Every structure is written in C-alpha cells, then in structure tokens.
Amino acid sequence: MRKKIVAGNWKMNTTVQEGVELAKAVAEKAAQTPENVGLIIAPPFTHLCCVAEAVEGSKVQLSAQNCADHTSGAYTGEVSAAMLKSVGCQWTILGHSERRQYYGETDEKLVEKTKLALAQGLGVILCVGENLAQREAGEHFTVCQEQIKNVLYNFTAEQMANIIVAYEPVWAIGTGKTATAEQAEEIHACIRRTLAEKFGEQVAEDTTILYGGSCKPSNAKELFAQKDIDGGLIGGAALKADDFIAIAMSY
Numbered sequence: 001m002r003k004k005i006v007a008g009n010w011k012m013n014t015t016v017q018e019g020v021e022l023a024k025a026v027a028e029k030a031a032q033t034p035e036n037v038g039l040i041i042a043p044p045f046t047h048l049c050c051v052a053e054a055v056e057g058s059k060v061q062l063s064a065q066n067c068a069d070h071t072s073g074a075y076t077g078e079v080s081a082a083m084l085k086s087v088g089c090q091w092t093i094l095g096h097s098e099r100r101q102y103y104g105e106t107d108e109k110l111v112e113k114t115k116l117a118l119a120q121g122l123g124v125i126l127c128v129g130e131n132l133a134q135r136e137a138g139e140h141f142t143v144c145q146e147q148i149k150n151v152l153y154n155f156t157a158e159q160m161a162n163i164i165v166a167y168e169p170v171w172a173i174g175t176g177k178t179a180t181a182e183q184a185e186e187i188h189a190c191i192r193r194t195l196a197e198k199f200g201e202q203v204a205e206d207t208t209i210l211y212g213g214s215c216k217p218s219n220a221k222e223l224f225a226q227k228d229i230d231g232g233l234i235g236g237a238a239l240k241a242d243d244f245i246a247i248a249m250s251y
C-alpha cells in the first residue's frame with residue numbers, strides 16, 4: 001500500500017519565530033491525524049534548523065523547498081543537498097511551478113537536483129503541472145507526461161521508492177480555483193500510467209501522487225477520495241496549523 005501524505009509548502013512566508021510557532025502547533029496536533037497519513041512541512045531554508053527541533057519527537061517530517069544543482073563550491077546564494085541533510089531534512093520539494101516560472105528551473109536542472117538529493121538520502125517531492133494556456137489548449141496530459149518523462153525516466157525503479165510526485169495545475173495554485181476531483185484524478189491516473197510504462201505496474205502502484213492547488217479543509221475530502229490521489233501539497237492552507245491538520249484529517 002502506498003503512503004498517504006499531506007505536505008505543507010510554506011513558500012516565502014513567516015519569520016523564523018512565526019515558523020517555529022507554526023511548526024510547534026502542527027507537531028502538537030499531529031498525533032490526532034490518522035496513523036497511515038504522513039505529515040511533511042517545508043519551511044524556508046532559514047527556518048530549517050529551528051523547525052527541526054520544534055517537530056522533534058512528532059511524526060512531522062521536514063522538507064526544503066528547493067536544493068542546488070551542484071554539490072558545493074562557488075555558487076553564491078545556493079543551498080546544497082548535503083547541507084539540507086545536515087540540518088535534519090528528510091525531503092526536498094523540486095520543480096515547483098514558481099521555481100520553473102520565476103527562476104528558470106528546467107527539466108534538465110531538475111534531473112541534476114534530483115540526483116544530488118537522492119545521493120544524500122533525501123526524498124524528493126517532484127512537482128509537475130500545466131499552466132492555464134496549456135490546459136485551454138488541451139495539452140494538460142502531454143505536458144505532465146513530458147515533465148515526468150524528462151525528469152523521472154532518468155532514474156531507476158529502486159530510486160522511485162524515494163520519490164513522490166505532486167500534480168499542481170498552475171492555474172489552481174494560490175488562485176482559489178481548485179481542479180475538480182475528476183480533473184485531478186484523470187491526470188493522476190495518467191501520471192501513474194506514465195510511471196508504469198517505464199518502471200512497471202508495481203512501482204507505479206507504490207508511488208505516492210499528491211494533488212496541489214488551492215487544496216483546503218473544505219475540498220480535501222473529495223479530492224483524497226479519488227483512487228489515484230494519495231494526499232496533498234498544501235500552500236496557503238499550510239500556514240494555519242488548524243487548517244493543515246484538518247486537511248490531514250480528511251482521510
């Protein structure tokens with residue numbers, strides 16, 4: 001049985017002090033959530049050390065929002081996979097649409113980043129998803145398939161055990177417009193088929209595929225009830241401990 005996960009992407013929000021408070025509140029309430037639902041929070045880099053301490057002893061795992069595409073050296077402003085590992089991260093998000101859109105993150109770069117993250121023993125939450133123009137042009141299936149192929153087809157079935165996919169339609173991120181459960185499910189099923197073509201049925205069945213894009217307590221239940229939706233990557237609603245926990249309780 002594949003893992004159910006609810007992950008919070010805090011993006012560029014909260015000061016360290018606010019972040020520690022939020023993490024503590026999440027950790028405290030985490031015990032109420034179903035045992036088979038994993039919780040991950042992804043605060044900004046500056047918060048990771050303190051937040052690692054704040055969630056210690058709870059089931060909450062720690063993720064970064066990005067990592068460098070080089071191991072170490074003269075890359076001013078970058079943070080390596082080894083650095084993330086050293087502060088207690090278990091995961092890193094990679095390929096978020098905001099990184100693809102504003103910071104020129106390409107599938108080629110994501111292959112490098114994924115390699116380096118996995119080599120350090122970090123799990124990877126790889127984001128894929130179409131933008132509004134692509135959806136309106138009917139290209140949503142192909143765009144997601146291509147992103148999956150371009151990045152994940154460079155890895156092995158064994159490595160897939162440490163990779164989560166997050167489907168995030170760009171038009172639904174932070175807009176209040178959620179994909180309908182049917183719209184999300186058909187892409188999730190397509191992503192799973194694309195994984196099966198390369199890695200076989202079993203790996204595809206075992207891969208956790210999250211939905212992200214205006215997921216909140218009021219719509220999580222319907223989304224999570226879909227056969228191929230294994231949880232959520234939550235932005236805005238992850239900044240309130242009660243909402244984040246309520247989403248995890250939707251299982």
Ligand code: PGA
Nearest residue numbers: 173174213214234235236
């Ligand atoms: P949102 O963001 O929940 O605020 O739409 C999701 C994400 O970008 O991961």
